[in-house]
Amino acid sequence: MLVRTQLMLDDTIKQELQEIAAFYNASMSEKVREMIFENIKLEKVKIKKHKKIALSQAEALMKWASKPVSGPGNSEYDKYAYDF
Secondary structure, rough: OOOOOOOOHHHHHHHHHHHHHHHHOHHHHHHHHHHHHHHHHHHHHHHHHHHHHHHHHHHHHHHOOOOOOOOOOOOHHHHHOOOO
């Protein structure tokens, strides 16, 4: 089902869209829908990659945080931290 939506375009973009639609012997609305659909697919791929990277970074951080480096006992903290 198609839903009517209004877009505000500058003159240049409108003219370009009209030329593209005329070349393909299609309506401007049809070409805009096709272009939006293709762009949405590309953006979803980008989002999926970004989420995968973010997840792998979070997993790496959690792995790193689960193995803390042992340091001196509390009684030796000042000597270790400030070289007293």
